[in-house]
Amino acid sequence: MTKINPMWQQYPELVPNLTAVLALMKKHIHTDDRAVTEAILDMINSGGKLLRPAYCLLFSQFKPVDDKKMVALAASIETLHTATLIHDDVVDRALTRRNIATIQARFGQDVAVYAGDYLFVICFQLLANHTSDLRSIRQNAQGMEKILNGELSQKRMRYNYEMTIDDYLKQIQGKTAQLFGLACFVGAYESGNSLSFSRQCQKIGLNIGMAFQIMDDLLDYSQSTATLGKPVLEDVRQGVYSAPLLLALDQHQGEFIPYLEKRANMTAADIDVVTKLVTQYSGLEKAHALAASYTDKALKGLNKLPDIPAKASLLRLTKQLLQRQF
Amino acid sequence: MTKINPMWQQYPELVPNLTAVLALMKKHIHTDDRAVTEAILDMINSGGKLLRPAYCLLFSQFKPVDDKKMVALAASIETLHTATLIHDDVVDRALTRRNIATIQARFGQDVAVYAGDYLFVICFQLLANHTSDLRSIRQNAQGMEKILNGELSQKRMRYNYEMTIDDYLKQIQGKTAQLFGLACFVGAYESGNSLSFSRQCQKIGLNIGMAFQIMDDLLDYSQSTATLGKPVLEDVRQGVYSAPLLLALDQHQGEFIPYLEKRANMTAADIDVVTKLVTQYSGLEKAHALAASYTDKALKGLNKLPDIPAKASLLRLTKQLLQRQF
Numbered sequence: 001m002t003k004i005n006p007m008w009q010q011y012p013e014l015v016p017n018l019t020a021v022l023a024l025m026k027k028h029i030h031t032d033d034r035a036v037t038e039a040i041l042d043m044i045n046s047g048g049k050l051l052r053p054a055y056c057l058l059f060s061q062f063k064p065v066d067d068k069k070m071v072a073l074a075a076s077i078e079t080l081h082t083a084t085l086i087h088d089d090v091v092d093r094a095l096t097r098r099n100i101a102t103i104q105a106r107f108g109q110d111v112a113v114y115a116g117d118y119l120f121v122i123c124f125q126l127l128a129n130h131t132s133d134l135r136s137i138r139q140n141a142q143g144m145e146k147i148l149n150g151e152l153s154q155k156r157m158r159y160n161y162e163m164t165i166d167d168y169l170k171q172i173q174g175k176t177a178q179l180f181g182l183a184c185f186v187g188a189y190e191s192g193n194s195l196s197f198s199r200q201c202q203k204i205g206l207n208i209g210m211a212f213q214i215m216d217d218l219l220d221y222s223q224s225t226a227t228l229g230k231p232v233l234e235d236v237r238q239g240v241y242s243a244p245l246l247l248a249l250d251q252h253q254g255e256f257i258p259y260l261e262k263r264a265n266m267t268a269a270d271i272d273v274v275t276k277l278v279t280q281y282s283g284l285e286k287a288h289a290l291a292a293s294y295t296d297k298a299l300k301g302l303n304k305l306p307d308i309p310a311k312a313s314l315l316r317l318t319k320q321l322l323q324r325q326f
Numbered sequence: 327m328t329k330i331n332p333m334w335q336q337y338p339e340l341v342p343n344l345t346a347v348l349a350l351m352k353k354h355i356h357t358d359d360r361a362v363t364e365a366i367l368d369m370i371n372s373g374g375k376l377l378r379p380a381y382c383l384l385f386s387q388f389k390p391v392d393d394k395k396m397v398a399l400a401a402s403i404e405t406l407h408t409a410t411l412i413h414d415d416v417v418d419r420a421l422t423r424r425n426i427a428t429i430q431a432r433f434g435q436d437v438a439v440y441a442g443d444y445l446f447v448i449c450f451q452l453l454a455n456h457t458s459d460l461r462s463i464r465q466n467a468q469g470m471e472k473i474l475n476g477e478l479s480q481k482r483m484r485y486n487y488e489m490t491i492d493d494y495l496k497q498i499q500g501k502t503a504q505l506f507g508l509a510c511f512v513g514a515y516e517s518g519n520s521l522s523f524s525r526q527c528q529k530i531g532l533n534i535g536m537a538f539q540i541m542d543d544l545l546d547y548s549q550s551t552a553t554l555g556k557p558v559l560e561d562v563r564q565g566v567y568s569a570p571l572l573l574a575l576d577q578h579q580g581e582f583i584p585y586l587e588k589r590a591n592m593t594a595a596d597i598d599v600v601t602k603l604v605t606q607y608s609g610l611e612k613a614h615a616l617a618a619s620y621t622d623k624a625l626k627g628l629n630k631l632p633d634i635p636a637k638a639s640l641l642r643l644t645k646q647l648l649q650r651q652f
Contacts, residue, residue: 031474031475031478032475032478032479032482033475033478033479033481033482036478087439087440087443090435090439091435091436091439091440109416109417109435110417110481111478111481113413113416113417113439113442114413114417114474114477114478114481115478116439116443117413117442117443117446117470117474117477118471118474118475118478120443120446121467121470121471121474122471124450124463124466124467124470125464125467125468125471128460128463128464128467129464131460132460134454134457134458134460134463137450137454137460137463138451138454138455140450141447141450141451141454142451144447144450145444145447145448145451148357148440148443148444148447149357149358149359149444151440151443152357152358152359152362152437152440152441152444153358153359155359155436155437155440156358156359
């Protein structure tokens, strides 16, 4: 049975197609290794938010739509996202995600490396089999290059508390915003919109993605492990510094450094102090304001688009991401 | 300066295009991280055999050829190969390849995972930017799925000395032969040959790939570390059992098992005993005969092709792979 994240009950018009996206992804997973297949399916079933395919589907509504094709292309975007998550978990040596054991925790990093590669391939299969335009594939390959450059930059900057908020913004533009932009571009372009209209949608998607990632990093500081489905602030221990920390750190490096310099040896108590310092120096508020500025840009872009029913959903969903607790 | 493997001096007609393949690959590598870029370039410069692009270029000669396009497509095949090598090294925790330190030895597995992903993307970029036919991309994605299934199967079978030679053949068909088949298909199809002719070339490529991998595994038993550029028989210690061992083991399990059961704890002396047992029970001769049977099939297929100058090179190269010491 394919069940999508309950948040979509607020958008009933999207439920059938998002359910179809998940079902199609699952249909394409058939490695020769049953255990690996099961592990990938568990990951697909584990309640990911499906935001990227949702935006892809919504942006496809500006033209009369071939549902089957758009579901396949949305599935290809979510498959790409899943592939990057699996490889991120290898790199981060993560044990849980979305409250279930990661593939690498269950089967070792070997299997996780190949499982991620396998999903990259399925992504391209879905794309190549359902597009009739090489431009989408070129766009996809270009977007993926930027995503990987973002990931590499994040690795390079690890444990570097001299990194600036601009370094951070450049990173998340690569690792997160690009894929949101790609989802919106593919949705618009593949349903028959002009290249310039589709580029406009891609730009909106980039801003949505920026806001989304900043909020994601903010939640890491304000939520419990149970809510997030992954350990809180593990990132800091691993040297990944995000908006709330960088914005709080700005004028107060001296107070943070003794804790950050412990790197992977930070204790729970150290993490606690850092969290408190981040709160004390308004890291959370500042990060929220930063996210809001990207959401504003996205909303302005959305408001310029033709008035179709999907536009209301696009506006609502984009606003909601700024208030999310999930 | 771009220098290709000296073996190609015997095929001077291929040297300009193979040199162009390497140069084009290098031109496409520009991550935001200079060290990672350098590491990938070092790997590309480290004297790989370039067999796959060579076959791709040779099979393109059956029609008048657009050299620039074929060089790009051959580069895409070699880039895919390089990506899988980088990920194989992550999975095998390998320290050297082609006598230089692996990317993961130099920068850690994080960078190696993303560097491999990056090359997958460059492969698709080269392909998408230089083909005018979605079928090649679909074929590529399909081939890659089989390659990954082969890798996954190899992982699943690790330390399983009950595995049969058929299991092994199925594995190498996925992990090696598919890419040779793809190289030959892309060469033929993209230069304007019919689908059925191109499939015929692909089949020949599959047989060449089977022979190549069996010979590769054979050399692991008969060559020194210095010649191979990687540690001898590390595979056995890691539980990867190939043709010479499996063919020798067949009637003599009892003698091998005490050593194989030590798994990663096998000493140099244990490896030595296993090597001697493999020789004693004709593992090397049997593996060579097996490789020869695939080479024969490939040569038969090649002989049926139209008589063009490249055909002589195809025949010569394919025979040579059976005698190779490199």
